[in-house]
Amino acid sequence: MAMEAKNLGFFNWVSLSSILILAPLVCSKNHGNAANDLLEIINKNRTAQNLPNVTENRGLGCIALQYAQQCRGNCTSNNTLHCHAQEDDFTEIFAPNCGVELPTFGSISGTVLGCQQKYLHPQEAFSSLLFPGPKKLSLVKNGSFTQVGVGIIGGRKKGKGPYIWCVLFSDSKGRNATTFVLEDVGKGIEQKSGCYSGTSFDCSQGDKRFDVVRKLLVLLMFVSLSVQFFDLL
Ligand SMILES: *[C@@H]1O[C@H](CO)[C@@H](O)[C@H](O)[C@H]1NC(C)=O
Ligand SMILES: *[C@@H]1O[C@H](CO)[C@@H](O)[C@H](O)[C@H]1NC(C)=O
Numbered sequence: 001m002a003m004e005a006k007n008l009g010f011f012n013w014v015s016l017s018s019i020l021i022l023a024p025l026v027c028s029k030n031h032g033n034a035a036n037d038l039l040e041i042i043n044k045n046r047t048a049q050n051l052p053n054v055t056e057n058r059g060l061g062c063i064a065l066q067y068a069q070q071c072r073g074n075c076t077s078n079n080t081l082h083c084h085a086q087e088d089d090f091t092e093i094f095a096p097n098c099g100v101e102l103p104t105f106g107s108i109s110g111t112v113l114g115c116q117q118k119y120l121h122p123q124e125a126f127s128s129l130l131f132p133g134p135k136k137l138s139l140v141k142n143g144s145f146t147q148v149g150v151g152i153i154g155g156r157k158k159g160k161g162p163y164i165w166c167v168l169f170s171d172s173k174g175r176n177a178t179t180f181v182l183e184d185v186g187k188g189i190e191q192k193s194g195c196y197s198g199t200s201f202d203c204s205q206g207d208k209r210f211d212v213v214r215k216l217l218v219l220l221m222f223v224s225l226s227v228q229f230f231d232l233l
């Protein structure tokens with residue numbers, strides 16, 4: 001046993017340690033839908049302050065993604081966003097695009113938009129981009145809000161910024177069963193890019209570069225394992 005340990009070559013050690021270091025990185029689960037993650041962070045913050053949760057509303061989430069999409073191209077290089085949808089856009093563009101039944105269109109009483117050239121993790125986006133100060137945080141703490149929708153979209157080039165985040169709050173009392181109802185058995189829009197809360201679509205496509213790193217790591221692990229295997233022969 002001692003002999004064997006001594007005989008472990010340098011490269012062997014390198015590959016063994018790289019497996020130990022890289023394995024958790026490769027195996028760690030994708031963050032999945034970042035819009036759902038952000039929604040959970042909002043509710044955790046509310047729960048900690050004894051406020052009732054805001055209910056996830058898929059139709060509202062889809063509208064948030066539409067809004068975010070309209071703001072593409074309005075994010076400056078220093079991450080300021082000048083974007084204002086017209087009142088009519090909500091009912092004339094966003095809702096029809098999502099398949100939200102117009103008679104069920106509720107009130108949108110809180111809007112938060114933010115943009116960043118690089119991809120932020122939802123926790124970072126929550127605390128430093130979307131709700132950085134007391135003024136924005138008062139939206140999270142507003143007890144009259146009942147529902148929420150989150151939409152996130154990246155740049156036109158896949159895996160590139162800027163990333164636009166949009167959070168919409170509603171104080172409609174109907175909850176998600178009767179407001180912002182999606183026709184067509186609640187399918188919403190066919191998602192070409194970006195993601196919105198209430199769906200299980202993986203929107204880590206927002207961060208394609210991470211996928212490339214992941215693939216490289218898997219390859220590296222495979223090479224290390226093969227080297228180990230042949231050394232053992
Ligand atoms: C509120 O949301 C938080 C975070 O998603 C969750 O842990 C908690 O169980 C929810 N509470 C209720 C009453 O649904
Ligand atoms: C409506 O809200 C409930 C409770 O949060 C949730 O379980 C359900 O998935 C929501 N439905 C849609 C269509 O978002």
Ligand SMILES: *[C@@H]1O[C@H](CO)[C@@H](O)[C@H](O)[C@H]1NC(C)=O
Pocket residue numbers: 076077078080
């Ligand atoms: C950076 O943001 C400020 C406003 O916050 C703006 O006045 C300024 O022109 C911006 N600079 C660039 C290079 O976009």
Ligand SMILES: *[C@@H]1O[C@H](CO)[C@@H](O)[C@H](O)[C@H]1NC(C)=O
Pocket residue numbers: 070071073074082083084085
């Ligand atoms: C984006 O910026 C342009 C130029 O400033 C402006 O005309 C347009 O209205 C903006 N888009 C939105 C959705 O606010």
Ligand SMILES: *[C@@H]1O[C@H](CO)[C@@H](O)[C@H](O)[C@H]1NC(C)=O
Pocket residue numbers: 109138142143144145171
């Ligand atoms: C909460 O939101 C409502 C709109 O839905 C607004 O009228 C009210 O002033 C807000 N309350 C606080 C404390 O900001």
Ligand SMILES: *[C@@H]1O[C@H](CO)[C@@H](O)[C@H](O)[C@H]1NC(C)=O
Pocket residue numbers: 044045048049126127131137
């Ligand atoms: C809610 O979020 C804000 C902003 O990140 C943070 O300062 C505050 O501590 C959070 N509150 C709770 C109770 O988690």
